[in-house]
């Protein structure tokens with residue numbers, strides 16, 4: 001595990017240190033080599049610190065070529081973006097196509113890939129199999145290039161969590177709830193990372209999509225994701241065993257969490273890296289606290305399995321926190337029309353609704369029995385237990401269908417002169433929360449922003465056209481890892 005000093009995003013310096021570390025570790029890229037950044041969302045202004053910077057990828061791709069040489073048959077840059085943003089659009093805003101052109105390699109958008117079902121065997125697994133994109137399943141050498149960030153749902157996101165968004169629309173939201181960190185471990189069981197290069201030149205702090213910058217001037221290089229992420233935690237002063245997905249992966253034998261089990265090399269000591277990070281706040285904040293002092297009052301009860309957790313980290317409440325950032329209005333929290341959002345089982349609670357407010361119950365598991373604006377209301381759970389959800393039968397829900405559904409619910413609520421509404425889903429996605437804020441909250445709909453709408457629709461059409469071609473030719477049909 002290497003810590004290198006990189007002052008600013010200098011591709012030549014990154015190329016030199018990554019190639020040197022690969023040679024020392026005895027790693028040689030070969031066959032189908034895939035470079036996977038973190039591009040959950042990208043924009044030089046709006047999401048400036050959310051994604052792996054292109055200059056870093058430039059250096060990494062050059063280093064991979066330097067060391068792999070003729071042993072590489074195919075080198076591609078591939079990823080799947082989040083919050084319904086077409087990856088083509090996120091790549092454009094991230095500046096990745098220019099880097100790919102410079103190196104003469106293609107960009108691969110995982111939403112165009114067919115899914116491959118891979119069996120899981122470890123004790124503690126959530127399911128017996130999991131779906132991953134073909135590019136990941138078939139890679140002979142996988143280069144993982146995450147962004148170093150703290151995270152509001154999982155404390156940190158580095159090498160291990162960088163794969164949580166790779167699945168197709170039908171599968172990515174399955175188990176994206178209070179079991180999210182178990183799902184991270186399931187993915188790790190089937191993904192073999194050969195080289196990890198973490199972009200910590202400017203780390204992202206606090207939020208998933210709109211983090212604050214923390215210049216660490218570091219590039220971390222390693223080959224074991226548990227070790228790199230444990231080192232990242234140590235830099236932040238976090239005990240790695242307190243990060244659940246790290247602990248689960250260590251328990252499954254993927255790597256070691258203890259400082260004694262990690263050999264630090266490079267030109268920056270762990271103490272120096274910690275000094276650069278300084279005091280870092282815990283990014284995990286509950287939705288109730290997050291919205292304190294704003295026009296939105298959030299109330300969260302426990303999710304369906306309270307013995308596991310009394311809060312759904314990874315599910316609907318966190319999606320609301322991200323949505324208010326995605327609205328891209330600095331004063332959105334106070335400008336929003338007053339609303340009360342309710343998650344989980346809140347039976348027996350006084351919701352404290354105020355005149356003029358809208359009360360929104362979100363999620364399949366939300367339950368309430370009691371008075372609301374003076375009338376008795378009963379809202380039952382529609383939650384489907386995990387064991388009854390079959391990923392093989394999962395269906396994708398397009399963003400425009402989600403949009404229509406939210407607007408339909410809004411229209412019905414207004415027609416019936418109701419002051420409360422229920423939005424179902426497990427989870428209710430960030431995109432649906434954004435639409436809720438735009439419709440009931442009276443905020444700007446970022447999907448209709450003139451800077452977003454044309455590239456969004458154009459890239460949505462291109463993605464759908466590729467999917468349609470895949471369906472016609474049979475290329476989109478899921479397959480098992482043995483090729484059937």
Ligand code: SF4
Pocket residue numbers: 176177178303304312314315316317343344362363364365366425426427428
């Ligand atoms: S409905 Fe939402 S809050 Fe409830 S378990 Fe699912 S993701 Fe969590």
